[in-house]
Each structure stands twice: as structure tokens, then as C-alpha cells.
Amino acid sequence: MKYIFGPVFSRRLGISLGVDLVPYKVCSMDCLYCEVGRTSEKTLKRAEYVPFEAVKSELEDYLSFKPELDYITFSGYGEPTLYSRLGELIGWLKNNYSYSLALLTNSSLLYDDRVLEEIKTLDVVLPSLDAGCEETFRKLNRPVDGLTLKKVVEGIKKLMSVTSGEVWLETVFVKGVNDSEEEIERIGKLVHEISPHRWQLNTVVRPPAYNVQGLSYEELERIKEKVKYPKTEIVARSKTDRRKLPVKEIEKEIVALLSRRPCPASEIADALNLLQEEVDSIVSKLVREGKIIEINFGGEPYLKAVSDG
Numbered sequence: 469m470k471y472i473f474g475p476v477f478s479r480r481l482g483i484s485l486g487v488d489l490v491p492y493k494v495c496s497m498d499c500l501y502c503e504v505g506r507t508s509e510k511t512l513k514r515a516e517y518v519p520f521e522a523v524k525s526e527l528e529d530y531l532s533f534k535p536e537l538d539y540i541t542f543s544g545y546g547e548p549t550l551y552s553r554l555g556e557l558i559g560w561l562k563n564n565y566s567y568s569l570a571l572l573t574n575s576s577l578l579y580d581d582r583v584l585e586e587i588k589t590l591d592v593v594l595p596s597l598d599a600g601c602e603e604t605f606r607k608l609n610r611p612v613d614g615l616t617l618k619k620v621v622e623g624i625k626k627l628m629s630v631t632s633g634e635v636w637l638e639t640v641f642v643k644g645v646n647d648s649e650e651e652i653e654r655i656g657k658l659v660h661e662i663s664p665h666r667w668q669l670n671t672v673v674r675p676p677a678y679n680v681q682g683l684s685y686e687e688l689e690r691i692k693e694k695v696k697y698p699k700t701e702i703v704a705r706s707k708t709d710r711r712k713l714p715v716k717e718i719e720k721e722i723v724a725l726l727s728r729r730p731c732p733a734s735e736i737a738d739a740l741n742l743l744q745e746e747v748d749s750i751v752s753k754l755v756r757e758g759k760i761i762e763i764n765f766g767g768e769p770y771l772k773a774v775s776d777g
């Protein structure tokens with residue numbers, strides 16, 4: 469499959485089938501923390517970067533198996549709203565399937581009414597907002613010429629006023645770049661003004677495009693306390709932070725994952741950002757306690773929650 473990937477498990481969207489609508493690496497920004505890599509074509513030009521019919525036919529093939537998914541998600545290598553036929557694709561999926569649809573976006577084109585018209589029926593849009601002032605925006609997100617934080621914020625506010633779905637705003641915090649007290653205050657003020665359905669705090673947990681570092685879980689907790697936005701979630705945890713979590717918490721997350729769908733142990737480690745040894749030891753304990761069982765699927769050992777029926 470060239471344009472769709474997964475399904476993958478993500479903390480934010482559960483089981484999600486990704487649709488990749490722009491090639492490596494077309495984006496309107498070149499964020500310091502990008503896990504995809506450095507942007508080679510920085511643009512705000514919308515185009516049919518990948519052939520519409522080919523994307524549709526891959527989706528048709530894959531969805532004919534009626535997979536269990538929480539979302540089909542437009543995401544991938546760069547900024548998906550740069551795809552000029554995004555609206556058509558959303559319309560086609562809505563008319564032919566009943567899957568929930570999600571969009572990950574850097575918010576750069578949300579000020580454009582045509583883009584908003586195309587995406588306003590999505591079940592959830594996950595826009596990014598990483599800066600509280602133009603200087604930090606330029607330093608951290610390295611946008612294409614002419615794109616300002618003002619436009620980004622206006623766009624997110626417009627999205628809030630027209631969408632029929634939810635808006636989960638994400639902020640990625642980077643050490644020494646957008647984590648000063650003043651910057652957190654400015655970002656917090658914007659978050660309260662925008663008033664998203666959820667505010668999701670993230671940080672650098674995978675190798676970034678440029679040499680930057682993330683914040684610890686405790687530092688993200690402090691930001692959450694300071695901003696006091698009621699619907700705030702911390703969605704990032706590094707492996708080191710994870711190991712400090714109580715085993716009971718990890719057990720609960722593993723059982724929740726396995727009650728959504730059976731997985732091999734290696735997938736649990738990836739999905740929940742845990743160490744393999746940690747998963748192996750907790751899985752043995754849960755099997756002994758009768759909370760999960762091992763099953764064989766296609767010659768491979770899978771794990772399944774007992775409450776799953």
C-alpha cells in the first residue's frame with residue numbers, strides 16, 4: 469500500500485488507519501521537532517500531490533475487509549490540507565462508509581474558507597498550536613514565508629465556529645524554545661480563547677528533525693497546572709517516564725488496549741511506548757491472573773482481553 473498505512477495504535481486516536489496525501493516531505497512548516505524529517509518543499513500551494521483515484525482504490529481494497537477502526541486519519545509525511553482534493557475524498561468516504569474521520573493538521577490553511585468548508589464535517593480535527601508569539605512561531609515551526617501565528621490562531625478559531633465535530637488542539641513543548649514562563653502564559657491565554665474540546669500536551673519523544681529535546685512528564689504536568697484549562701490531557705510520555713508509572717496503571721492500559729483488539733506483545737510495547745521487558749513481565753502476570761489470554765492467529769501468538777468475549 470502506497471498511500472494508506474497501518475492501522476496503528478496511537479494514544480490520541482486509538483486504532484487508526486492513516487491516509488498519506490502529500491509526499492515526503494512537502495509541508496508548509498519545517499518544525500524543529502518533526503519526526504518525519506526536514507521539509508524539502510516548503511509551500512502553501514494546494515495540489516493533487518498524489519493521484520486521487522489511486523488513493524480511493526487503495527482505500528476501497530482495504531475497507532472491503534471491513535476492518536475494525538476507531539478512525540481513518542488524514543496525516544502522514546507532511547501537511548494533509550495541502551492536498552487539493554481532500555474535500556472530495558472526505559465526501560466520498562462519508563457517502564460510502566460509516567468510519568469516523570480525523571485530520572491531523574498544522575493549522576496553516578485553516579484561515580482559508582475553502583479548506584474549512586471541506587473539513588467541517590470531520591468527526592475530529594487535531595490542529596497544532598505550539599507558540600504564543602510570532603518570534604517563537606518562526607523559531608519553532610519555521611513556517612513558509614507569509615504564514616504568521618496570527619493567521620494560524622484566526623484559522624483555529626474559525627474552525628471552532630464552523631465544525632460539527634470535535635477539535636483537539638495539540639501543543640508540542642520543546643526544551644528552551646516554547647517552555648519559558650512567559651511563553652506558557654501566552655500559549656495558555658490562546659488556548660482559553662480558542663476553547664477547544666481538548667487541549668493535548670505533547671513533547672519530543674521520537675528522533676526530531678533538528679537537535680532539540682523534549683520536556684519530562686513532570687514538566688508537562690506543571691504546564692497543565694499553570695494553564696488550568698479544564699480539558700487538558702498529557703499525551704506524551706518517554707520510555708523513561710513510563711517506567712516510573714505504577715504497574716497498576718500500565719496493567720489497566722494493556723487490558724484496555726487488548727479489549728479493543730487482540731495484539732502480539734511487540735505491538736503493545738510500541739503502541740503504549742513501553743519497554744518490551746516491561747510488557748513481557750506485566751503480560752505474564754495478567755495471563756496468570758486470568759485477565760488476558762494467549763491465542764493463536766495465523767501461526768502467531770496474540771493476546772486478548774478475557775472480557776472481550
Ligand code: SF4
Pocket residue numbers: 495496497498499501502503504505507545546547574
Ligand atoms: S507541520 Fe507536521 S509534518 Fe510539517 S514539519 Fe511540522 S511536524 Fe513535520
